[in-house]
Structure formats: C-alpha cells, structure tokens
Amino acid sequence: MRAFFIRQNAWKRNKAVRADGFNTAADKEEKSLAKLELIATATFGLEAVVKREIENLGFKVLKSEDAKITYLGDERAVVKSNLWLRCADRVLIKLGEFNALSFEELFQQAKALPWEEWIPEDGKFNVTGTSVKSKLHSVPDCQAIVKKAIVERLKETYHCEWFKETGPEYTIKLTLLKDRVTITLDTSGAGLHKRGYRIKDVAAPIKETLAAAMVQLSFWKEGRLLLDPFCGSGTIPIEAALIAKNIAPGLNRKFASEQWPAIPAGLWKEERIAAFDAVKNDAETRIIASDIMPSAVKAARENAMEAGVDDCIEFHIRALKDVRLEEDHGIIICNPPYGERIGEKDEIRKIYKDLRRIFESSQTWSLYLITTDKEFETTAIGRPADRRRKLYNGRLEVTYYQYYGTKPPRG
Secondary structure: OOHHHHHHHHHHHHHHHOOHHHHHHHHHHHHHOOOEEEEEEEOOOOHHHHHHHHHHOOOOEEEEEOOEEEEEEOHHHHHHHHHHOOOEEEEEEEEEEEEOOOHHHHHHHHHOOOHHHOOOOOOEEEEEEEEEOOOOOOHHHHHHHHHHHHHHHHHHHHOOOOOOOOOOEEEEEEEEEOOEEEEEEEOOOOOOOOOOOOOOOOOOOOOHHHHHHHHHOOOOOOOOEEEEOOOOOOHHHHHHHHHHOOOOOOOOOOOHHHHOOOOOHHHHHHHHHHHHHOOOOOOOOEEEEEEOOHHHHHHHHHHHHHHOOHHHEEEEEOOHHHOOOOOOOOEEEEOOOOOOOOOOHHHHHHHHHHHHHHHHOOOOOEEEEEEOOOOHHHHHHOOOOOEEEEEEEOOEEEEEEEEOOOOOOOO
16 A cells, blocks of 8 residues: 555565675675765755764765755765755765866866766766856856867767767756856756655645654654644655655655666665664654645655555644644644735734643643744744744745753653
8 A cells, every 4th residue: 555665565575686696785885886086965054954864874074055055975875875864855976076267277177077987978967057256257157168078078078970869868067257267067856855755745845854853842752642734735744754764855756866877876776765764763753734725635644655554643633723732741843824925914923822831831831843934933932932944935034933842751
C-alpha cells in the first residue's frame, strides 16, 4: 500500500547482491574516491541547522556563510548529502574559484578546469549564472563564455567538433560576486525540498526543508506529543515523522548525479541500502495533525501515506477553537495563516484569540510557529517570545517565534 514500504521491501530483497565480490569492489572503489570541495546551499537563516546536519554525517565543514556551507567530502559524500540533508536546498561540487575582470580571463580560467573528469562525450550541459557587484555584469554573456570554454576543453579532450548531448545532464552554476568567480556543478537536480511524497497540495504550502528545520529547532523528540492545528497538506507532521523514524528525506527520489559516470552507481545502491537499514520502524511517534478544511486533512493523509508515515500521525478535521490540550508537556509546531490578503485580518484576529486561549490553558506546553506578523508577540500571545529567528518561507520573510513551556520531569 504505502510507497515507502513497497520500495523498502524491494531494496531488502536486493541486498543479496552484497556478496563478497561486491564488497571487494566497493573497497577498491572507496580507495579511488577523490576529495572534493562541496557546497550545501540553504535558505537564509538555516545555515546553522544545515551545518549541524553536515557535521552529523561526519564531514568537515570549512566555512559557513550566507546561504551556503562549504565542506570536504568525496563522491560518497555527494550521495549521502543528497539522501540525508533535510534542510539544505542543493548539493554542489565546487570546480573552481578565481578572479576575473575581463571576458578573456573568464574564458581562459574556465577552460583550465578539468571538465572531462565530470562530463562525458555525450553529456548534455547548461550554464546558469548570477553577477553581483562585478565588472562582468552581463549574466547572459558570462554564461555563453563559460559554455564556450567548456566546449573548447571537451573538443580537445575527446578530439571531436560536435557533441550529441544525448547522455546525462549537468547544470553548471556560475556565480560572480565582487569580481570573484565560483563555478559549481549541481548534483541534486530538483531542489532537495522535493521529497517526492507531496502528491496532494493546498494553498500556500510550507517548503519541506523549512518544516524540517522548524522541527529540528524545537525541543520536540521521539515520544513527546506534537500537535499541528493548521496542518494543511501535512508537511510539518510528515517531516517530524520522517525525523523520528530516521527516514532519509531523499530516499524515494532521484538525483541528477545518479546518471553521472564519475559517481559509481554502486555508491548509490550501497547508501540507499544503508539508509533503509537505518529506519527506526519501532520509533514512538505521537503526532496529531488537524485542520478546519476537510480537503486539507485528506491531502495530508494521502501525502503521509506516500511518505510511509501515515501510521505515525493522527488526522482530525477540527477548528482551532475546538482544540484541547489534554495532557502535559506537548509541543505545538505550526504555520498559521498570515492574513496577507485584504479582508483576512478579522479572521486572523480570531485565530490569534483561540491560539492564545489554547496556549494559556497549559503552562507545560511549548509553542513554535512562523508568521509574517511582526507584532505577533503583542497582538496574539501578549508576551515576548523566549526566542525568535528570522527565516524565509519561499520569498516571504517570516519570524520563527518560540515559546517554552515548563520542562517535563526527568526519568
């Protein structure tokens, strides 16, 4: 029934291929893996979360700056990063970095990079770019020059004048910042927020990467009750369940670099098998997802089934005014309506009134939510948040407000 468990069983059956011969080949493969400089891009405000995820995977972080974390790895690290990073947007391979004040400098230094190590003779590639505060400010011209440099390099390598471009696809990213050029290869393809389980949607959904970050920035953990009274299509509860069960977020999707000859297919097979083995099927998950809209709850349930976590979540069609906190030390994590449209302010005020009543009904509960409302602390809850963090939900700047309840007793 559930897609996740169907795929899991298929991979379990395929574990028979891991005979002694396969492991020997894998050992040889491991020794030949090259050290790479990788970049995980992230939404502004989530850099610290992504950095912690990278370190938990065992990789050395070189630097963390606005919207990207640079770290060391190899081809296996490319695979593991794509499978396991919950809050990053993409995983890039850094091919080169240099200064360029003229098109000729850009051409020659781009051509000097070892493109043949990554792009085969039949490879299909495109170049995207940005330029900020740089002398070379025409992005289309810069893209065309870098593509020409790559073509000239590959012509010399493969001794041909024309390329079929029928093979694997490559997206090359060109970034110019204050005349400093960075050239990377995008290993992810579709953004990492596209887990593959969102088969039903509702208006204004939260990105999966942001939902996962909200859960990881809270004090919620396995065994503790989590409530999302504005569940929408179920993203926050689903991401929480994936975290509790240790299900790799990229387990059931494909990535651009899976087709690249430079990254052995055996690495993908090994790491997917390892990820299936790491799933905690006996995890104690206590998650409640509710929404006033029946269509939203239906979408959330179907998405949870696709993700393989519908058995971990209770779904209810319920208005916020009917929510009751019937036990201690639970956590509310939610993305309430923002009231951005004309005429919605009155409805938002009603929501705030109900939310304040619910939160004040129990001093042991904690509340975590994002909103565009800069006056939420005074207009809704009536007191300052214990902690706040500026984040982005798509292009909307939001604040992540965190209110802590009393700590549960130890034991």
